Amino acid sequence: MNEQRISLLKIILQKSYREGDFTLSSGLKSSFYIDLKPTLLHPESAELIGALCTEWIKEEKLNFHGVGGLTLGADPIVMAVTLCAYREGIIMPATMIRKEPKKHGTSRYIEGVENFKAGDTFLVVEDVVTTGGSAKKAVEILRAEGYQPTHVFSLVDREAGGAEEFKKLGVHFHSLYTLTELKEMYKRLHHPTVG
Numbered sequence: 001m002n003e004q005r006i007s008l009l010k011i012i013l014q015k016s017y018r019e020g021d022f023t024l025s026s027g028l029k030s031s032f033y034i035d036l037k038p039t040l041l042h043p044e045s046a047e048l049i050g051a052l053c054t055e056w057i058k059e060e061k062l063n064f065h066g067v068g069g070l071t072l073g074a075d076p077i078v079m080a081v082t083l084c085a086y087r088e089g090i091i092m093p094a095t096m097i098r099k100e101p102k103k104h105g106t107s108r109y110i111e112g113v114e115n116f117k118a119g120d121t122f123l124v125v126e127d128v129v130t131t132g133g134s135a136k137k138a139v140e141i142l143r144a145e146g147y148q149p150t151h152v153f154s155l156v157d158r159e160a161g162g163a164e165e166f167k168k169l170g171v172h173f174h175s176l177y178t179l180t181e182l183k184e185m186y187k188r189l190h191h192p193t194v195g
Helices: 003-015 043-059 075-087 133-144 162-169 179-190
Strands: 017-023 029-034 066-070 094-097 121-129 148-157 172-178
Touching: 003 017, 003 043, 003 172, 003 179, 043 075, 043 148, 043 172, 066 075, 066 133, 075 094, 075 121, 094 133, 121 133, 133 148, 133 162, 148 162, 148 179, 162 172, 172 179
Parallel strands: 066 094, 066 121, 121 148, 148 172
Antiparallel strands: 017 029
16 A cells, blocks of 8 residues: 555544444444545545545546536545646546536536536546445436446445446446455554554
């Protein structure tokens, strides 16, 4: 694991990982909770997220016309990625995708469409993937609007079926961390072995 990944993982564990009894947005029960908002809204982690996603895009030789995800949760990731990619010479405008169309004005699902044309490829970003519901909705909306979402990038994969859902959709999935990695590092940091 490179230095940036370790730094971001430590921030996530400090600001965003809790143990207890929780009900997730998917309705599933959990003995721990990952609320990435405090991490996403911190400038150091935003920089790390953008840099790590951009590094992945370059390593995999991927090309996207745009980056987006369901608003409000994905917005900080979207902006971190578009800004860091731009600094690396990758022009990948951002978009915000609503769960429901705007009730006034343009009645759009997607903001920022002026930067795109039909058939453009998209990277969909998400903070935590459990069953994949939020990112799947973003993929479906982008497709319905004539775009091609080809990849989903997540910070954390809870390893609860999301990856399989994306495969069924024909979308590639990549996460920076798995739940297993988070738990192992949490245990190491909070319950170091003696001896």
